[in-house]
Amino acid sequence: MGKYSGKNVVITGGGSGMGLAMAELLVADGARVVITGRSQATLDAARERLGENAVAVRGDVAVLADLDALADRVRGELGSVDALFVNAGIAALTPFGSTTEEAYDELFAVNVKGAYFTVQKLAPLLSAGPGVVLTTSIANVMGVPEASVYAAGKAALRSMARSLSRELLPRGIRVNAVSPGPIGTGVLERAMSAEAAEEFKARQAEGVPMRRFGTVEEVARAAAFLAFDATFTSTPSSALSRLNRTHGSPASACRSTPSASSSGCPAPNTTTNSSSPRWWALEGLRSAPRRR
Numbered sequence: 001m002g003k004y005s006g007k008n009v010v011i012t013g014g015g016s017g018m019g020l021a022m023a024e025l026l027v028a029d030g031a032r033v034v035i036t037g038r039s040q041a042t043l044d045a046a047r048e049r050l051g052e053n054a055v056a057v058r059g060d061v062a063v064l065a066d067l068d069a070l071a072d073r074v075r076g077e078l079g080s081v082d083a084l085f086v087n088a089g090i091a092a093l094t095p096f097g098s099t100t101e102e103a104y105d106e107l108f109a110v111n112v113k114g115a116y117f118t119v120q121k122l123a124p125l126l127s128a129g130p131g132v133v134l135t136t137s138i139a140n141v142m143g144v145p146e147a148s149v150y151a152a153g154k155a156a157l158r159s160m161a162r163s164l165s166r167e168l169l170p171r172g173i174r175v176n177a178v179s180p181g182p183i184g185t186g187v188l189e190r191a192m193s194a195e196a197a198e199e200f201k202a203r204q205a206e207g208v209p210m211r212r213f214g215t216v217e218e219v220a221r222a223a224a225f226l227a228f229d230a231t232f233t234s235t236p237s238s239a240l241s242r243l244n245r246t247h248g249s250p251a252s253a254c255r256s257t258p259s260a261s262s263s264g265c266p267a268p269n270t271t272t273n274s275s276s277p278r279w280w281a282l283e284g285l286r287s288a289p290r291r292r
């Protein structure tokens with residue numbers, strides 16, 4: 001019997017990066033997972049890796065009809081859901097003067113509207129005492145040059161976690177958020193040679209207090225803790241995994257009450273590292289949203 005045996009989990013954006021790491025961690029300990037994403041090839045590869053306790057469902061979180069279809073499929077495959085990881089997201093570089101309406105709309109459609117309606121559509125399937133974990137970003141409290149739209153969307157998500165945690169509490173649903181710093185998700189290695197990626201990461205890591213990137217496994221462990229182990233005393237909350245910016249463990253999940261320092265974590269902006277050169281590149285921010 002694994003720690004998560006009998007647990008049913010949905011992970012949006014579960015075909016790659018942090019979402020896939022969450023799926024791997026949970027499946028390895030007995031959970032059944034439904035992962036989602038837009039790319040069938042990515043989903044097929046992830047499904048192959050995860051094995052028979054995983055179901056891949058293709059869909060766009062920004063399209064409400066796709067979310068309805070996802071809910072139907074989840075009902076059929078899992079029945080009820082013990083944990084929901086609202087992790088799908090896109091990143092893009094949008095210098096203020098040249099940000100287009102299309103880029104703005106796409107970032108908010110996926111990262112904000114998509115997350116909101118993912119929770120709304122799947123909430124009826126949540127079992128007793130379930131956990132919802134939103135993946136936001138360290139950008140939610142930082143001033144981020146050339147990524148104001150992405151950062152604003154992630155701040156909206158953080159705010160949403162706080163409001164929903166209160167609104168859904170009467171149903172016994174715990175809502176939290178992880179706010180990762182720069183995480184090695186392989187995006188750099190896909191964009192450049194291994195040597196160039198290593199050199200780039202080493203340069204960027206100099207601007208990070210821990211002097212290294214976080215790993216997808218660290219985020220996955222923090223998210224799993226919030227989904228299953230964190231108690232009701234953590235609501236209303238936006239539990240932050242301040243990867244790479246706290247003095248504690250890299251995966252430390254710090255509860256963010258209105259005064260974050262009361263939980264032993266630094267206040268949200270005490271270690272803000274906005275002067276870190278081109279830090280946005282670490283999250284794979286591009287000059288324009290990805291198109292499918």
Ligand SMILES: NC(=O)c1ccc[n+]([C@@H]2O[C@H](COP(=O)([O-])OP(=O)(O)OC[C@H]3O[C@@H](n4cnc5c(N)ncnc54)[C@H](OP(=O)(O)O)[C@@H]3O)[C@@H](O)[C@H]2O)c1
Binds near residue numbers: 014037042114179283
């Ligand atoms: N990497 C970092 O340093 C970092 C730091 C802080 C926060 N984050 C956040 O962490 C989350 C996961 O990102 P990641 O770094 O693991 O990158 P990733 O590997 O690109 O993961 C993002 C996932 O979301 C899916 N996705 C994107 N748009 C979608 C849509 N419209 N509908 C459904 N699925 C969609 C992608 O699949 P498809 O492309 O197949 O749709 C992909 O599986 C994101 O919310 C990101 O903003 C990342």
